[in-house]
Amino acid sequence: MLNFRTRLILIHLTIIVVVLAGSGFGAYWMLSRAAHNQLDASLLALAETEAAMIRTSKEQPIRIHEAPAGSTQQLSFVRIDRLEQIVDADGQVLVRSANLGSTRLPTPQALLVRLAAGETVFETLSKFGDEPVRMVSMPINGAGAPIIVQVAGSLDDVRKVLNSASLLFIAMTLGLLVAVGTVGASLTRKVFKTIDNIVRQAHRIDESNLSERLPHPGTRDEIGKLVDTLNEMLDRIERSFEVQRRFTADASHELRSPLSRLRTELEITLRRPRDATEYLETLGSCVGEVERLTVIVEELLTLARLDAGLERNSTDIVPLNLIIEEMVERMQPVACKRRVWIILEPSAPVTVKIPRGSIDLVLTNLLDNAVKFTPRGGFVTVCLAADRSEAIISVSDTGPGIKLDEQSKLFERFYRGSVARTNDVSGVGLGLALSQAVVRSHGGLIEASNLPDGGAQFLVRIPLILKHSV
Ligand SMILES: Nc1ncnc2c1ncn2[C@@H]1O[C@H](COP(=O)(O)OP(=O)(O)O)[C@@H](O)[C@H]1O
Ligand SMILES: [Mg+2]
Numbered sequence: 001m002l003n004f005r006t007r008l009i010l011i012h013l014t015i016i017v018v019v020l021a022g023s024g025f026g027a028y029w030m031l032s033r034a035a036h037n038q039l040d041a042s043l044l045a046l047a048e049t050e051a052a053m054i055r056t057s058k059e060q061p062i063r064i065h066e067a068p069a070g071s072t073q074q075l076s077f078v079r080i081d082r083l084e085q086i087v088d089a090d091g092q093v094l095v096r097s098a099n100l101g102s103t104r105l106p107t108p109q110a111l112l113v114r115l116a117a118g119e120t121v122f123e124t125l126s127k128f129g130d131e132p133v134r135m136v137s138m139p140i141n142g143a144g145a146p147i148i149v150q151v152a153g154s155l156d157d158v159r160k161v162l163n164s165a166s167l168l169f170i171a172m173t174l175g176l177l178v179a180v181g182t183v184g185a186s187l188t189r190k191v192f193k194t195i196d197n198i199v200r201q202a203h204r205i206d207e208s209n210l211s212e213r214l215p216h217p218g219t220r221d222e223i224g225k226l227v228d229t230l231n232e233m234l235d236r237i238e239r240s241f242e243v244q245r246r247f248t249a250d251a252s253h254e255l256r257s258p259l260s261r262l263r264t265e266l267e268i269t270l271r272r273p274r275d276a277t278e279y280l281e282t283l284g285s286c287v288g289e290v291e292r293l294t295v296i297v298e299e300l301l302t303l304a305r306l307d308a309g310l311e312r313n314s315t316d317i318v319p320l321n322l323i324i325e326e327m328v329e330r331m332q333p334v335a336c337k338r339r340v341w342i343i344l345e346p347s348a349p350v351t352v353k354i355p356r357g358s359i360d361l362v363l364t365n366l367l368d369n370a371v372k373f374t375p376r377g378g379f380v381t382v383c384l385a386a387d388r389s390e391a392i393i394s395v396s397d398t399g400p401g402i403k404l405d406e407q408s409k410l411f412e413r414f415y416r417g418s419v420a421r422t423n424d425v426s427g428v429g430l431g432l433a434l435s436q437a438v439v440r441s442h443g444g445l446i447e448a449s450n451l452p453d454g455g456a457q458f459l460v461r462i463p464l465i466l467k468h469s470v
Pocket of ligand 2: 365368369427429430431432
């Protein structure tokens with residue numbers, strides 16, 4: 001199998017050969033036609049001269065008007081290599097030029113019939129004498145009995161011109177082929193050298209040197225565009241590798257902390273025998289750490305499943321307002337304990353196609369955040385609205401809101417803002433990342449912003465399947 005470079009060169013050469021051969025053949029054909037036409041015209045002119053002379057000297061015996069050698073002192077360009085013959089209507093030779101010798105120009109029956117019909121006939125006699133001959137036969141009327149003038153000339157000159165021309169064309173074609181081939185090959189070599197460099201560099205790039213880029217040829221052509229596109233793709237791959245790397249580091253850190261706390265607590269307790277109350281206390285605290293670990297592992301698992309695209313299909317059609325009511329009721333006791341009031345604004349029924357578990361997870365996270373970040377005496381407001389294309393759940397609060405520089409990072413995995421860190425609020429920074437991933441997997445989006453009076457507002461946009469009012 002030929003490689004791409006050879007195929008490209010072959011295609012180019014084939015096109016050039018076809019174009020050159022086509023134009024060479026066309027030029028040869030036109031030249032040949034012109035040479036034949038010129039010869040025909042000179043033969044016809046001579047035949048017509050002969051006919052005119054015969055008509056004007058009716059009384060005199062018919063003769064060929066050829067200039068005998070040495071009969072004139074004047075310079076003459078009349079061609080003397082023409083063969084002439086005058087025959088009667090039956091083809092009987094009346095006179096012929098001396099250069100015909102004992103031969104005669106042919107007058108087959110078919111020719112005589114055409115001449116009798118008044119036609120002037122041109123034909124090529126390929127087997128007449130040593131050279132191919134072109135002949136015109138012309139009937140003459142008005143000179144008594146119908147007679148025929150035949151003038152023939154050698155095609156040898158025409159053939160010679162055409163042979164020289166074809167040699168010239170072949171030489172030109174070969175010359176052009178070599179020139180175009182050389183230029184084409186050097187251009188192709190240059191282009192392929194650039195591609196080779198790109199391929200070599202692409203082979204070198206792996207996860208250890210993802211920051212390297214492919215060499216740009218410095219042109220805005222197809223190769224330049226290809227390199228730009230591949231480099232942009234490398235940017236994206238590098239970014240997602242970085243996110244993955246950070247995620248793995250954060251995940252192991254988050255898992256290691258509760259594990260080492262568990263281990264320390266158990267080791268200290270086991271150093272000496274203790275009474276039942278101490279054991280119970282230690283076990284209780286261990287259960288707390290294990291619960292925290294379980295939450296992290298479950299959230300990581302859900303994220304991994306979402307990343308792998310395993311949690312995308314859903315056939316549940318869920319009534320959003322009923323679920324929101326339920327979730328708010330479930331959160332009320334926790335909120336009450338923190339002296340935060342959750343207000344649910346009434347809304348018309350809205351249904352969406354999303355698994356019940358997903359919507360529970362998102363609402364739990366948003367309500368949990370709103371309640372835990374809102375100071376005592378504050379309010380959390382939940383409302384549901386829908387337009388033609390999407391359902392929008394809004395969870396807003398009267399808490400500290402989100403700092404401007406933190407807004408873009410809120411949905412990153414393991415990100416915890418300053419409010420969470422300074423106030424020592426519980427959490428691992430996975431809630432919003434997980435909720436966003438869940439909503440995105442169903443074609444929706446969560447947006448975070450601040451209300452004019454300072455609190456945070458989270459809008460969950462879910463594509464709408466069915467909406468009806470009662
Ligand atoms: N209602 C809110 N008000 C202010 N900040 C919030 C609110 N909800 C989330 N945040 C910020 O977003 C961060 C990420 O939230 P999340 O992913 O749920 O993690 P966690 O709740 O474990 O801190 C929080 O640490 C906090 O800084
Ligand atoms: Mg949270």
